[in-house]
Amino acid sequence: MAAEKMALAKAINESLRRALDSDPKVLIMGEDVGKLGGVFRVTDGLQKDFGESRVIDTPLAESGIVGTAIGLALRGYRPVVEIQFDGFVFPAYDQIVTQLAKMHARSLGKVKLPVVVRIPYGGGIGAVEHHSESPEALFAHVAGLKIVSPSNPSDAYWMMQQAIQSDDPVIFFEPKRRYWDKAEVNTEAIPGPLHKARVVREGTDLTLAAYGPMVKLCQEVADAAAEEGRNLEVLDLRSVSPLDFDSIQASVEKTRRLVVVHEAPVFFGSGAEIAARITERCFYHLEAPVLRVGGYHAPYPPARLEEEYLPGLDRVLDAVDRALAY
Amino acid sequence: MTVESTAAPKPRRSAGTKSTAGKRTTARKSPGTDPELVQLLTPEGKRVKNAEFDKYVAGITPEELRGLYRDMVLTRRFDAEATSLQRQGELGLWASLLGQEAAQIGSGRATREDDYVFPTYREHGVAWCRGVDPTNLLGMFRGVNNGGWDPNSNNFQLYTIVIGSQTLHATGYAMGIAKDGADSAVIAYFGDGASSQGDVAESFTFSAVYNAPVVFFCQNNQWAISEPTEKQTRVPLYQRAQGFGFPGVRVDGNDVLACLAVTKWALERARSGEGPTLVEAYTYRMGAHTTSDDPSKYRADEEREAWEAKDPILRLRRYLEASNHADEGFFTELETESEALGKRVREAVRAMPDPDHFAIFENVYADGHALVDEERAQFAAYQASFADVEGA
Numbered sequence: 114m115a116a117e118k119m120a121l122a123k124a125i126n127e128s129l130r131r132a133l134d135s136d137p138k139v140l141i142m143g144e145d146v147g148k149l150g151g152v153f154r155v156t157d158g159l160q161k162d163f164g165e166s167r168v169i170d171t172p173l174a175e176s177g178i179v180g181t182a183i184g185l186a187l188r189g190y191r192p193v194v195e196i197q198f199d200g201f202v203f204p205a206y207d208q209i210v211t212q213l214a215k216m217h218a219r220s221l222g223k224v225k226l227p228v229v230v231r232i233p234y235g236g237g238i239g240a241v242e243h244h245s246e247s248p249e250a251l252f253a254h255v256a257g258l259k260i261v262s263p264s265n266p267s268d269a270y271w272m273m274q275q276a277i278q279s280d281d282p283v284i285f286f287e288p289k290r291r292y293w294d295k296a297e298v299n300t301e302a303i304p305g306p307l308h309k310a311r312v313v314r315e316g317t318d319l320t321l322a323a324y325g326p327m328v329k330l331c332q333e334v335a336d337a338a339a340e341e342g343r344n345l346e347v348l349d350l351r352s353v354s355p356l357d358f359d360s361i362q363a364s365v366e367k368t369r370r371l372v373v374v375h376e377a378p379v380f381f382g383s384g385a386e387i388a389a390r391i392t393e394r395c396f397y398h399l400e401a402p403v404l405r406v407g408g409y410h411a412p413y414p415p416a417r418l419e420e421e422y423l424p425g426l427d428r429v430l431d432a433v434d435r436a437l438a439y
Numbered sequence: 440m441t442v443e444s445t446a447a448p449k450p451r452r453s454a455g456t457k458s459t460a461g462k463r464t465t466a467r468k469s470p471g472t473d474p475e476l477v478q479l480l481t482p483e484g485k486r487v488k489n490a491e492f493d494k495y496v497a498g499i500t501p502e503e504l505r506g507l508y509r510d511m512v513l514t515r516r517f518d519a520e521a522t523s524l525q526r527q528g529e530l531g532l533w534a535s536l537l538g539q540e541a542a543q544i545g546s547g548r549a550t551r552e553d554d555y556v557f558p559t560y561r562e563h564g565v566a567w568c569r570g571v572d573p574t575n576l577l578g579m580f581r582g583v584n585n586g587g588w589d590p591n592s593n594n595f596q597l598y599t600i601v602i603g604s605q606t607l608h609a610t611g612y613a614m615g616i617a618k619d620g621a622d623s624a625v626i627a628y629f630g631d632g633a634s635s636q637g638d639v640a641e642s643f644t645f646s647a648v649y650n651a652p653v654v655f656f657c658q659n660n661q662w663a664i665s666e667p668t669e670k671q672t673r674v675p676l677y678q679r680a681q682g683f684g685f686p687g688v689r690v691d692g693n694d695v696l697a698c699l700a701v702t703k704w705a706l707e708r709a710r711s712g713e714g715p716t717l718v719e720a721y722t723y724r725m726g727a728h729t730t731s732d733d734p735s736k737y738r739a740d741e742e743r744e745a746w747e748a749k750d751p752i753l754r755l756r757r758y759l760e761a762s763n764h765a766d767e768g769f770f771t772e773l774e775t776e777s778e779a780l781g782k783r784v785r786e787a788v789r790a791m792p793d794p795d796h797f798a799i800f801e802n803v804y805a806d807g808h809a810l811v812d813e814e815r816a817q818f819a820a821y822q823a824s825f826a827d828v829e830g831a
Contacts, residue, residue, distance in 0.1 A: 166618060172648055177607055177641035184611020187596070188619070208638070211601045212608070215585075219597050222802035223589040256803050256811070280805035308809065355809035 115301035122155050122292035124266035125231075127300070128273035129156065129193065133163045139277060140185060141168040142178055143195030143231075152197055153233055153292055175205035182228050183212055191227045191277060199234040199286075200243025200413075206251075213282045214257030225280040229273075234262075235326045235376050236423055237290035239416040246413050247377035252284050253354040253386075260353040261307060262286040264328035266296045268351060271304035279307070286353075288326035308352035310360035316346030319370035319436055322361055322387065324350040327374045327424060334429045345433065353383050361387065362394050369400040370436045374424050379407040401439035404432045475675065476721060477701055478691040482749040484757025486696075495700035501764035507548060507695050508759060509773055511540040511752045514564040516777040517573045520784045521563075521580070525730045529788050530580045534561045538693070538725030541751030542658050544568060545698025546626065546720070549706055553594070553623040555616075557609035560598040561658075562628050569595040573780075574787035583794050603629055603636030606655060610642045613651035613709070624709035625653040626702070632663025634679065635671045643683040643715070652709035654702065655680075655717045658692060660724035665737035680717035692722025693751040723749075796822065 119127065132139045141156055141163075147170035150157030160168035171178050175196060182192035196202045202209075209230065216224050236245035253260050259281050263269040269287070276283040305311070313328060314335050321331040328349045335345040346368050350357060365371050371391055373384035384405035391403055406424045414422050477492055518536050525533040536543060539561070547568030550556060558565055563576055570593045578587030579598065586597035599605040609627030616623055633639055634657060646653050657676055661668055668676070680687030686708075690701040698720055705716035723746040727734050734743075759765040800815040 172641070172644050174637075174641040174644060176638055177610075177645050180604065180607025180638060180641065181611030181614060181645050184608040184613070185615045186611075187590075187608060188612045188615025190615055190618075204637075207601065208604065208607065212599070212604050216597075217805055218802045219585040220590060220802075221584060221586065222805070223591065224597075225805050256808075259804070259808070281808075357809070 116297050116299040118295050118297050119266055120293050120295045121263070121266045121269045121288070122153055124270040124298050125155050125273055125287065126157055126159070127298070128270045129159060130162070131300070132193070132274065132277045133159065133167055136191065136277075138189060138191045139167075140190050140192045141195070142171050142182060142192050143169075144171055144173055144178070144197050146170060146195050151195060153289065155231075155233075155287070155292075156195065175201055175203075176208050179205040179208040179213060179228075179230065183208065183216070183226060186226045186228050187224065191229075193229040193231060193277060195231045197233070198240075198244045199232055199246040199248055202230075202232055202248065205230075209252070209258070209282075209284070210255050214255045217281070218257060226282050227277070227280050228282045229276045229285050230282070231285045231287060233289040233292075234286045235288055235290055236413065236419050237326065239419070241416070242413070245419065247286075247375065247408070249284075249286055249353050249375075250377055250382045253383060257282065258354065259283045259308070260286065261351060262288060262325035262353065263351065264288065264291065264323075264325055264349050266294065267298045267302075268349075270298045270300065271302070272307055272351065275304065275307040286325060290326050291329065294329070308355050308357060310351055310357035311349045312346065312360075312364065313349045314345070314347040316344040317368060318344045318346075319372060319433055320346045320348055320361070320364040320368045321372050321374060321429070321433075322348040322350055322364075323374040324353060326376060330424065330426065330429065331374055333426055334433065337426060337430060338433060343433070343437070356383070356387065356390075358387075358390055358394065361391055365391055365395045366398045369398055370439075371399070371403045372406060372429065372432045372436055373403065374406045374429055376423055377408055378410050379405045380410045382407055401436040404436050406432045475677075475689050476691045477688060477697050478694050479696040479700060480694045480754055480758055482693070482754055484754050484761055486758060486762075489697075489700075492697065492700040492704060495703040496696050499696075499699075501762075504755070504759060505765050505769060507544055507699070508752070508755050508765070509776075510544040510548065510564070510567060511695065511755065512773055512777055513780055514540050514544065514567050515752060516781055517567070517784055518563060520781040521577060522726070522730065524577075524785065524788050525580070530577060530730075531582050532580050532729050532731060534580075534729045535724075535726040536561050536563050538723045538746065538751070539658055539660055539720075540564055541695035541754075542656075542692035542698050542720035542722045545695040546656050546702040546718070549699050549702035550626060551623065551706070553621070554706065555594040555596070555609075555612055555623065555625045557596045557605040557612070557625065557627040558598055559602065559605065559628050559630065559633065560600050561630075562598075565628065566593075566595055569593040571595050574784055577784070577788050578791065581788060581791055583791050584798075603633040603638040603642075605629070606633075606639050606642035607645070609653050609655075610646045610649075610651050613646065613653035613715075614649050616652055617649070622710045623652070624706045625651075626656055626706070627653060628656050628658065630663060631657065631659040631661065631668045631671050631676060632666065633657075634676050643680070643685075643717070646715040647683045647685050650712070650714040652712070653715045654705040654709055655715060656702065657717065657719045658722055659719050660692075660722050662724055662728065662734075662738065664728040664732055675719070677717055677719035680715075685715045685717065687717035687719065689719045689721055692720030693746075693749045693754065695751055695755055722751075
């Protein structure tokens with residue numbers, strides 16, 4: 114059976130199961146990943162089937178989780194570690210930035226660190242502080258790390274396979290508000306490259322570029338815009354580092370307008386990088402400045418305000434209107 | 440396993456936490472008179488008995504003793520050469536190990552070939568014991584690379600500059616050894632300053648919880664740049680281990696025999712599945728933290744002078760001479776060998792080529808990265824633009 118409808122969280126679970134099954138060097142590590150199966154149940158049942166030495170419940174210490182995963186990778190293992198929530202990655206930030214990202218270069222290529230750091234990220238689930246953030250830009254600024262974020266169950270399944278097989282450290286941002294979205298996953302398909310963007314919807318008037326949780330929103334925006342006679346293209350970037358600028362450029366050369374949507378604060382965010390580079394690459398093709406829709410330069414707000422903070426249908430449509438008005 | 444149940448000798452006592460508030464006194468507690476300290480050789484070079492640890496050096500031959508002496512002398516000579524090279528502008532920085540030779544040679548010689556070492560950035564003596572060519576240690580200080588040796592050739596990891604980070608890598612590596620069912624062990628080096636870092640505490644937690652075969656070797660050289668140990672801890676550092684559920688022991692870090700014995704004991708514990716150990720080597724950094732600082736601004740000369748009397752090399756020499764384990768010819772020959780090493784190091788440093796410009800883009804990623812490729816191409820075009828000008 115190759116194709117099955119499953120939720121995004123389940124797709125990651127199946128992908129981890131496949132990795133554990135096919136490579137004895139793959140390990141799962143993190144807080145509550147064993148008996149509980151993770152707070153989102155992404156690792157549900159894995160410890161039961163693969164044992165405590167493969168699926169490891171760790172002490173509550175994020176730097177320790179990443180630091181020991183580095184040591185295990187040096188010993189030849191391929192650890193997949195879970196950081197329970199986005200805002201809890203910062204105690205591990207030092208290990209990720211000063212060690213995980215740099216050890217390959219420091220060793221002049223002699224050492225490889227195939228570590229995957231899974232981070233459920235983003236808002237929209239009514240959580241308390243530190244449970245809804247989107248810190249991908251903070252990691253993208255660091256050379257040596259790769260950063261990806263799937264938007265749908267099929268990508269979640271295949272991108273996790275590819276992340277685990279990569280000899281580079283990969284920060285795997287999981288869109289937690291999409292964990293329960295279901296779609297078909299073909300477990301025998303031959304996936305495209307991990308860092309290649311995908312055109313989700315073809316269009317001619319404007320390109321909406323997004324990744325992770327915002328892809329679905331952009332599809333909804335395109336649907337709404339279509340009712341007003343506007344034909345928007347939606348691009349799922351899938352990877353934040355490297356960014357597939359060739360695909361963005363190709364789309365912008367066709368549509369001549371670009372709006373980038375992400376949950377993270379707009380200031381110094383991935384949208385800023387995309388806007389700058391696309392302006393360089395496509396200056397004479399652009400009919401409007403590249404616009405960005407994202408979070409504000411403010412702490413992620415309490416749950417009752419998050420709908421104001423997060424990009425929603427109307428805010429993105431408003432940006433589309435502004436871009437088309439040039 | 441608990442501290443109480445360990446076969447570990449208890450050569451220590453529960454130390455008080457005397458207040459050191461106010462002006463620092465220059466005379467610190469002498470290591471030779473500290474009953475907490477495992478010592479096999481006094482500063483005068485007298486062999487003293489130790490019921491628990493003697494057996495770890497019982498079979499040591501005169502030749503091996505001379506070997507330890509040679510290691511310490513050559514390491515000190517190398518270190519002195521590197522300090523001079525920094526003063527002459529050949530190195531950007533140097534972190535001297537002067538005074539810590541016994542701690543490093545004793546512990547380094549206790550390791551087995553299949554053990555794995557995670558150093559900080561001052562473990563030149565340990566590197567020597569692992570067979571890393573000393574000239575390889577100088578690349579990062581000269582600025583031609585950020586490491587310079589293959590960590591897997593000698594099971595000696597690259598230097599780690601963020602203090603304490605490597606204790607977690609060591610713990611993870613040791614967890615891997617345990618998973619593999621291998622019987623090797625890991626030793627992680629850090630200093631008294633690093634003992635304040637969360638990563639060190641986390642490595643204690645992880646290693647205890649997973650019973651990882653790792654030895655934490657803390658060289659308490661009394662100073663973290665300008666901050667004395669009193670600014671790091673209110674209890675003797677070796678006692679930290681107790682709270683994590685594994686034994687801690689303080690050893691005279693200027694006594695190469697004691698460091699060898701205690702580290703062998705700790706590594707054997709690790710190999711036999713008894714989990715981690717904390718060894719605190721009580722020693723003294725005779726020079727500056729690095730060539731960038733000035734110890735005269737924060738510590739008194741009398742303190743250094745007091746520690747000079749406990750010099751690790753002098754101590755073993757006295758013992759070798761008194762026990763007729765070495766003759767004058769040995770010392771003369773070693774002096775010649777030392778000078779030759781100094782010369783070789785000096786010439787090697789001056790001959791080190793600057794790295795290729797494109798090294799900036801090498802090994803950023805194992806699998807490549809589109810942005811790095813793009814920037815490399817831009818850099819190449821920029822470089823080539825000068826060639827055009829020159830060719831015009």
